[in-house]
Amino acid sequence: MTRLHIIIEDYSLSLAEINKIALLQQAYAAELFWYAHAHDTLLDRLYLSSEFATLWQSFTKDVKQTSHALEQTIQQHFKNCTLSHVYDKYWQKTVDDNAEHKDLRIIIRGKHELSHSVLQYINHTDSSVIILGNRSWGERCKLIGAIDPFHSDDPKNTSDINVYKLTRRIAERFQSQDWKLLHSVYIPPLAVSHAKELTQFHKQRVYEFCRKIQCPSDHMAFCGGNPEIAIEHYAQMNKIDLIILGSRKHGIIDKWLNGSTIEQLVKKPELDILLAPANPVQNRRS
Missing domain, CATH: 3.40.50.620 (HUPs)
Structure with a gap:
């Protein structure tokens, strides 16, 4: 059990x-x-x-x-x-x-x-x-899994694949079709003049990742800006119940996804967050 x-x-x-x-x-x-x-x-x-x-x-x-x-x-x-x-x-x-x-x-x-x-x-x-x-949830639990296929610390996208699998499994447990993967498109201030091209590049790369992991494209969503701000805003505007975030192999203190992103999001009492390990281990005693 x-x-x-x-x-x-x-x-x-x-x-x-x-x-x-x-x-x-x-x-x-x-x-x-x-x-x-x-x-x-x-x-x-x-x-x-x-x-x-x-x-x-x-x-x-x-x-x-x-x-x-x-x-x-x-x-x-x-x-x-x-x-x-x-x-x-x-x-x-x-x-x-x-x-x-x-x-x-x-x-x-x-x-x-x-x-x-x-x-x-x-x-x-x-x-x-x-x-x-x-904060209350809906009956079926509305989910997003935050991903970043561009992250230099995870060239094989191990964390993002794990987030996708976990998001799907939780959605199945709640018998919910209301789930999405979410990617925040951040355009640095010095690159604003190329925002359109960079946004298109981001989306193209993310959709390639979706095809690779066989994630339906209609379960992919985008937001814009600093991830810690954009993810929170998206969750509030879309009445998201649970946000799934993945970790990557960093040092002990900053190992969770994007460091500051996790740090800022877990400080928000109105957000419910699932932190997923980088390398899930099969059943064993801790």
């Missing part, structure tokens, strides 16, 4: 997040494993005053109450599920020790910026990760 590992960053689940997890569970016919990241930066500080002892008691009481409420919410909507608490600063080891490499990781980002624990995980993992925000 497929297993989904869900990491909750701030002890809360919105109705939109619950509905998206339910859609993913149904699409994957999956067993769910829940983790609450219970570490707080407050625990990284050393306080020796007696005044803090009283505050600490109140703090731990609030945490227990919040944790109990979260468990009740999960049990209400997802039967026979358990919630594990991760008290370490980083939750990578706890999750990966319990997950197989092929298992999908789902991060509920919460209302705040991505934590150091999340950033550390997506910079190190070779498994697929979905980062979910607090």
Whole structure:
């Protein structure tokens, strides 16, 4: 059975997040494993005053109450599920020790910026990760897979081929025909006078790539501008539910597609993003 590992960053689940997890569970016919990241930066500080002892008691009481409420919410909507608490600063080891490499990781980002624990995980993992925000999906899940066949770090287009295959597989799971590959045509300022020719060249090269991977041309879309801005704009204008982005072999910190593109897109709480590994590995323990 497929297993989904869900990491909750701030002890809360919105109705939109619950509905998206339910859609993913149904699409994957999956067993769910829940983790609450219970570490707080407050625990990284050393306080020796007696005044803090009283505050600490109140703090731990609030945490227990919040944790109990979260468990009740999960049990209400997802039967026979358990919630594990991760008290370490980083939750990578706890999750990966319990997950197989092929298992999908789902991060509920919460209302705040991505934590150091999340950033550390997506910079190190070779498994697929979905980062979910607090926005609702359509019933069938509308998808785009972002590709860049021109990327110098991937002359064989390994990452783009993987994005295409993953986009198709997810669309099939959701029984959706509403998916596209998306390429952002960026024209440098000094080349604006040749914008028309460069745009035509981009499209020609992308359609050649589509023929190579046997992707129907009507499932190809284009946008213009800096990828991190253009992809976000396209997703919002077309009510895209999930954006699939691929990684390439870089250093640990900047390995995800286009570096700054991933960095900027994952900061957007209104975007739901699936980060796909460069080289998917068959079933094995992490």
